[in-house]
Amino acid sequence: MKRRNFIKNTGIAGAGLSATPSLFSKTILNELNMTQQYPVAVATWNFQNATKMAGKMLENGKSALDSVEKGVMVEEANLKNTTVGNGGAPDRDGNVTVDACIMSPDGDAGAVVYLKEIEHPVSVARKVMEETPHVMLAGEGALQFAIQQGFQKKNLLTEDSEKAWKEWLEHKEYKPIINIENHDTIGMLCLDKKGDIAAACTTSGLSYKINGRVGDSPLIGAGLFLDNEVGGAVGTGMGEAIMKSVGSFLIVELMRNGMSPQEACKEAVMRTIRTAPNYKDFQVAYVALNKQGEIGSYCIHKGFSYAKFHKGESTDNLSASYLNE
Template identity: 85%
Template structure:
């Protein structure tokens, strides 16, 4: 049966399929055009990363360049065992890295289960800009990185290897709330043109099952942005963030008129309402809208975030939390 015949038979007019714009809230239809002063914000107390990104923004660099270089600070930080070089391995001793990046035009790139490359965020950007794909994984991601000129490196440091071998003695597989065994750095930047970019990079859950991938490299989970509205990043228990597509949800809630703060809270509450065991894990979000407003919310006390704005670095910022 042809489409028009079907509509006539069922009594549905073609005109009835058209929905008036008045059906939708007006703020959904109108993009935010307010241009804020440059700002960089990141999950956790990574003030060196936000300082790097913020100083770049103040010197006229794009938001995309700033988020890439900003998170690379933590990828190179051997004392940070949750990101990049020196990251804690999986239970088999493999250091595997995940990362994603989004540009103001909505393009995105990601790598998952990447070994032996210290800066996965750079590889993710190469995927975004130099391939027709969004995500590369495992051996394919490594091969691509080498083809792009990246050098292989042993990422398992002496201290991380020692901690892993100590873990093998008891093999307790339970994430500890707000302890650096399952966290990441997610960053959002707005440049002097008012454009938003985001990046997210991690070594994932310490001593995870070999092959595990969390929310950090998943567009819409660990990171999402719409340059007309704003962006969001998530951290904590990646599986919970993936199940709610949390960052995408926050941006869509902001599109409907919610403030970054209210949108982050609602995203957390979506998980809380559906997860009876939410007291056993942490999830946290940070959001930034086109007006430069920042919001953050988490389940438990202890999460923090950092920002750089108008030459001022603010760290250890504490968001609202449920903690019930």
């Protein structure tokens, strides 16, 4: 309930509270001090270093937008993470292409797709949001824009990723492995001390994808969506399935209509299950955060986890609820 409606409905607008509040008065105080739940940072998978970075920034009073950008940048630069940014697994032609998007509390958004040779696509996406009238730039145009904005080109194909790709070329078999090859995204939601929500999502996509493939991660409404009056959601797993259901947008709308983050995530997964006969062959997972700081998560198959930072503490590898649990 919105604070002004709560006060109006209880008929105490303008009334003072006594020095020793009654139980009823304490309820009012709790309603008026919902910021005690802030700040919160939550991310897909066990990206604990990313959530710690974002969480510490939030604790120090930084905005949700700055915190979510810096948080996911940790994984973009992590060479051990072969599914995001530098060191990401290439497509089947040997190209490391990265996708990212970011969304601010005011509803503005920016994205880049099929971007090469830039370590931090999320930061380029933010520049698209703040410096252009557009939402998304792609391919060579996105790279040209990044260079104009001062970003430096960098070879993102590391020795380890190149070696793994060449081994894959010997068989050229493509079959997504649940919770492994589908583990292709960091999506993060931040709720700052002002109660504002921002979100970001960044990936190098599915390993050995067809050249030119773009998944759900950089698509507003699919891999990520938020409404600062309601909350936000991010998705991971088989991007094509998330794109078909516009899953993150769906979750936010379900929360707008009264569902908890947990209920909304489950319903979004069930939508996919009801329309995809082969759902047992892939993973779809969501994490959602509402304005009260409540978190929900649900997935098709056991094994998806998420990390969070709340009240100065980081908690990693929290298991999500799943179908037939």
